[in-house]
Amino acid sequence: MAVVPTLLVLDADPLPRLGRLTGRVRVLHADGTTLAARLPEADALLVWDAASDAVRAAWPGEGPRPGWVHTASAGAERVLCPELAASDTVVTTARGLFEEPVAEYVAALVLAMAKDLPGTWEAQRRGEWRPRETPRVAGGRAVVVGSGPVGRAVARSLKALGLTTALVGRVARTGIHGPDDLDRLLARADWVIAAAPLTERTAGMFDVRRFGVMQPSARFVNVGRGGLVVEDALVRAVRSRWIAGAAVDVAATEPLPPDSPLWRVPGLLVSPHMGGTAVGRHDELGAQFVDLFERWAAGRPLKNVVDKALGYVPGR
Amino acid sequence: MAVVPTLLVLDADPLPRLGRLTGRVRVLHADGTTLAARLPEADALLVWDAASDAVRAAWPGEGPRPGWVHTASAGAERVLCPELAASDTVVTTARGLFEEPVAEYVAALVLAMAKDLPGTWEAQRRGEWRPRETPRVAGGRAVVVGSGPVGRAVARSLKALGLTTALVGRVARTGIHGPDDLDRLLARADWVIAAAPLTERTAGMFDVRRFGVMQPSARFVNVGRGGLVVEDALVRAVRSRWIAGAAVDVAATEPLPPDSPLWRVPGLLVSPHMGGTAVGRHDELGAQFVDLFERWAAGRPLKNVVDKALGYVPGR
Numbered sequence: 001m002a003v004v005p006t007l008l009v010l011d012a013d014p015l016p017r018l019g020r021l022t023g024r025v026r027v028l029h030a031d032g033t034t035l036a037a038r039l040p041e042a043d044a045l046l047v048w049d050a051a052s053d054a055v056r057a058a059w060p061g062e063g064p065r066p067g068w069v070h071t072a073s074a075g076a077e078r079v080l081c082p083e084l085a086a087s088d089t090v091v092t093t094a095r096g097l098f099e100e101p102v103a104e105y106v107a108a109l110v111l112a113m114a115k116d117l118p119g120t121w122e123a124q125r126r127g128e129w130r131p132r133e134t135p136r137v138a139g140g141r142a143v144v145v146g147s148g149p150v151g152r153a154v155a156r157s158l159k160a161l162g163l164t165t166a167l168v169g170r171v172a173r174t175g176i177h178g179p180d181d182l183d184r185l186l187a188r189a190d191w192v193i194a195a196a197p198l199t200e201r202t203a204g205m206f207d208v209r210r211f212g213v214m215q216p217s218a219r220f221v222n223v224g225r226g227g228l229v230v231e232d233a234l235v236r237a238v239r240s241r242w243i244a245g246a247a248v249d250v251a252a253t254e255p256l257p258p259d260s261p262l263w264r265v266p267g268l269l270v271s272p273h274m275g276g277t278a279v280g281r282h283d284e285l286g287a288q289f290v291d292l293f294e295r296w297a298a299g300r301p302l303k304n305v306v307d308k309a310l311g312y313v314p315g316r
Numbered sequence: 317m318a319v320v321p322t323l324l325v326l327d328a329d330p331l332p333r334l335g336r337l338t339g340r341v342r343v344l345h346a347d348g349t350t351l352a353a354r355l356p357e358a359d360a361l362l363v364w365d366a367a368s369d370a371v372r373a374a375w376p377g378e379g380p381r382p383g384w385v386h387t388a389s390a391g392a393e394r395v396l397c398p399e400l401a402a403s404d405t406v407v408t409t410a411r412g413l414f415e416e417p418v419a420e421y422v423a424a425l426v427l428a429m430a431k432d433l434p435g436t437w438e439a440q441r442r443g444e445w446r447p448r449e450t451p452r453v454a455g456g457r458a459v460v461v462g463s464g465p466v467g468r469a470v471a472r473s474l475k476a477l478g479l480t481t482a483l484v485g486r487v488a489r490t491g492i493h494g495p496d497d498l499d500r501l502l503a504r505a506d507w508v509i510a511a512a513p514l515t516e517r518t519a520g521m522f523d524v525r526r527f528g529v530m531q532p533s534a535r536f537v538n539v540g541r542g543g544l545v546v547e548d549a550l551v552r553a554v555r556s557r558w559i560a561g562a563a564v565d566v567a568a569t570e571p572l573p574p575d576s577p578l579w580r581v582p583g584l585l586v587s588p589h590m591g592g593t594a595v596g597r598h599d600e601l602g603a604q605f606v607d608l609f610e611r612w613a614a615g616r617p618l619k620n621v622v623d624k625a626l627g628y629v630p631g632r
Contacts, residue, residue, distance in 0.1 A: 104453050107477070108431045111424035118437055120587045127579045129571035131588040133595045137420050160476040161423070255445035263443045271436045272447040279449045 005297060008042035008066065010035060012049035016072075016286040021293055032057070040064045044296065046289060047071040047079055050094075051254060051273075055079040065089055068296055072285045074098040074150060074276060075225060076306045076313075077198040084308075091306040092292060095313050097284050098276035099149045102195070102223050103157035105275035109247040110158065110191055111137060113219050118269065138162025143189040145205075146196030146224055147176045148312065154195050154223070163191065170201065170310075186213045191221065198225035199311035206230065211237035219245045223275045226252035235261050238268045249275040321613060324358035324382065326351060328365035332388075332602040337609055348373075356380045360612065362605060363387040363395055366410075367570060367589075371395040381405055384612055388601045390414040390466060390592060391541060392622045392629075393514040400624075407622040408608060411629050413600050414592035415465045418511070418539050419473035421591035425563040426474065426507055427453060429535050434585065451506075454478025459505040461521075462512030462540055463492045464628065470511050470539070479507065486517065486626075502529045507537065514541035515627035522546065527553035535561045539591045542568035551577050554584045565591040 006026045009016065018027070030038045032054035039045070040063035047055055050073035059065065060083045070092045071079050079091060112118065114137045123130050140163050144155045147169030155165045166185050172178030177185065186192060192214060196202045206220070206229040214220070220243055222229055231252055237243050247269040248262065254273055256262060262270055295302055307314045322342045325332065334343070346354045348370035355361070356379035363371055366389035375381070376399045386408045387395050395407060428434065430453045439446050456479050460471045463485030471481045482501050488494030493501065502508060508530060512518045522536070522545040530536070536559055538545055547568055553559050563585040564578065570589055572578060578586055611618055623630045 100454065101452060104427065104477070105431055107423070108427035108433060111420065112428050112433055115421055115424045115590075117424060117428055117433065117587075120590075121434055121437065121585065123588070124579060124586045127574050129588040131590045131593060133593045133597055134590065135595050136417060138416065161420070258443050263440060269437065270440045271433075272439070272445040274431075274436075274447045274450065277447060277449045279451050281449055 005043040006041055007044050007046060007293070008035075008038055009046045010049045010052060010054060012052075014282055016046065016048050016289060017283060019286065019290050021290055024297075025293070036061060039066065042066040044068040044070070044293070047073070048285075050078070053078055055084070056081040059084045068092070068302070070094075070289055070292060072289065075197050076311060077225060077227070080306070080308060080311060090302055091308060092302050092304045093306060093313055094285055094288055095149060095304045097281070097288060099153035101278045101281075102150050102275045103153035105249065106154045106193055106195075106221055106223055107157045107161060109221050109249075109269070109271075110142075110161070110163075110219075113245050113247060113269070136162075140164070140190035141188055142166070142191040142193060143168060143182075143185045144193045144195055145182070145228075146194065148195075148197065150223070151193075151195040154193055158191070158193070183210070183213050186210060186218075187215065189214065189218055191219055194220070194222040194224045194228045196224045196228060197312035198227045203227050204230050206234065208233040208236065211242050214243050216241060216244060218243045219247075221246070222248040222250055224250065226250040226254065231260075231262060235265055235268070238265050245269075247271065249273055321359040322357055323360050323362060323609070324351075324354055325362045326365045326368060326370060328368075330598055332362065332364050332605060333599060335602065335606050337606055340613075341609070346370075352377060355382065358382040360384040360386070360609070363389070364601075366394070369394055371400070372397040375400045384408070384618070386410075386605055386608060388605065391513050392627060393541065393543070396622070396624060396627060406618055407624060408618050408620045409622060409629055410601055410604055411465060411620045413597070413604060415469035417594045417597075418466050418591045419469035421565065422470045422509055422511075422537055422539055423473045423477060425537050425565075425585070425587075426458075426477070426479075426535075429561050429563060429585070456480070456506035457504055458482070458507040458509060459484060459498075459501045460509045460511055461498070461544075462510065464511075464513065466539070467509075467511040470509055474507070474509070499526070499529050502526060502534075503531065505530065505534055507535055510536070510538040510540040510544045512540045512544060513628035514543045519543050520546050522550065524549040524552065527558050530559050532557060532560060534559045535563075537562065538564040538566055540566065542566040542570065547576075547578060551581055551584070554581050561585075563587065565589055 004026050008028045011029050035054045036058035045066045059081050068090045072094050115134050142158045142163045142165045144151045145168045147167045155167050158165045167176045169176040245267040249271045304313050324344045327345050351370045352374035361382045375397050384406045388410050431450050458474045458479045458481045460467045461484045463483045471483050474481045483492045485492040561583040565587045
């Protein structure tokens with residue numbers, strides 16, 4: 001590493017505030033088209049445009065590669081191509097900044113669906129006063145798939161609403177169910193929340209069979225990654241009333257294409273991957289990166305390091 | 317009172333299930349037009365149609381009056397005419413059945429407004445993927461006006477969401493602010509929740525001046541009674557962006573008339589007085605009345621007795 005390290009930033013608006021790193025680092029900027037050419041110059045890569053797939057495309061190839069890649073995202077699936085996974089490069093994520101906002105967002109979606117707020121606002125548009133009886137949320141059963149920090153924050157938030165909540169993770173451990181329990185839990189759940197990382201194991205796990213196992217009164221929420229869900233199966237499950245409704249904040253392709261059938265299924269709510277966002281978020285992401293950069297530049301161990309075999313940051 | 321007491325029911329659909337009272341009571345039915353004629357025959361009156369003003373209209377007049385009036389509502393304001401207030405007749409309410417559903421409903425409205433779910437579903441209608449940063453709910457400040465069971469349940473629910481919550485009641489006491497603190501609290505609140513009973517003191521308390529005191533970022537929720545609010549002032553406050561938004565689940569006139577301006581203010585959400593409803597509600601209201609009836613028939617003290625000078629059930 002050079003005396004003044006070179007930081008390559010895959011840009012997005014607004015740009016990161018590098019604060020106290022200013023002057024202590026040589027900053028190069030890249031977009032999707034220039035990333036491959038600039039990678040060999042970089043000691044570190046900040047994937048500020050966390051919605052971009054440019055790293056997966058640019059990483060394979062000739063020349064030196066940065067020793068550290070940080071993605072300003074909760075998940076590493078967009079940067080982790082096989083060549084990066086097999087390399088010595090350390091990958092870190094923005095873990096820690098998304099958990100609580102996502103948990104609030106799930107609470108918002110669950111309550112809004114339970115109280116049929118979409119139906120109420122649709123009625124308001126027509127000037128129609130039409131009271132209905134709606135189910136209580138408290139006393140219901142939720143299954144949260146994904147036992148990482150996001151899943152656990154979601155479970156805490158749902159417990160605070162009075163729901164009985166079961167967490168399902170990759171392996172069973174104290175307080176967390178393993179995959180073998182999943183179908184049995186799904187069959188009894190009022191609410192199914194997908195909050196897992198996207199990995200080879202989890203891709204497409206919510207398929208026709210799994211939606212078929214759920215109760216007709218169940219509702220499904222995806223705040224993990226779009227790829228967890230076979231989207232055609234979800235469309236069919238909601239249209240056919242296999243389940244009572246769904247809300248997806250993530251999609252396999254984002255932005256969701258205008259011709260996606262997800263947009264137009266009654267009872268299926270689409271939101272634009274904003275569960276983890278919050279006012280001030282960009283400043284928090286920037287400050288988190290600056291802290292990590294100082295550790296890295298000082299040769300101290302990084303935090304939020306991805307286990308590249310698992311595909312996410314393991315541990316508590 | 318006759319050996320078999322006569323119970324007069326002001327009807328609404330579905331009719332109350334009187335369960336174990338069947339055969340032990342003579343039941344008369346009335347609607348708004350027949351109530352006045354049948355009142356003199358009644359030992360007790362069940363105001364099952366809690367949205368009706370028929371009691372206020374029918375009570376004044378000649379002849380005997382029932383010794384007990386029960387309204388299947390959290391509030392007594394629709395039955396308490398001056399003549400009933402001045403009489404020896406005991407008035408009871410359905411207190412105890414509305415608190416938790418209303419608290420969930422307020423949580424639903426607060427989270428939906430914070431996360432701009434109405435804006436998201438509006439965008440979905442247009443097939444538009446438009447992420448925004450939204451404020452966190454946790455860490456904000458809420459003021460709940462009304463320190464009865466509904467207000468206290470709402471405050472508990474908002475605290476569980478991480479809000480700092482102040483309760484304002486008719487008189488200051490431990491943990492509850494008095495009216496003198498209200499304006500100071502309103503000026504700092506992110507969320508103002510109206511959950512007070514409608515009485516002479518509270519009628520019209522949310523007026524132009526009070527909306528003017530609130531922050532431009534504040535949002536207002538009314539789950540109390542429509543009459544707490546000067547509706548023209550609320551319309552003006554939201555239209556003029558004195559406050560950031562509002563949700564009203566109650567209106568001065570219900571159903572809200574088609575020509576009410578409340579229906580059509582951007583940022584003002586109208587729902588049809590369903591915060592206290594829940595699946596199974598009618599059975600719960602019927603069972604609660606049956607329990608009270610057995611106390612009354614046995615000459616034991618009633619519960620949920622309205623202080624007719626205050627206008628609501630006082631105390632814890």
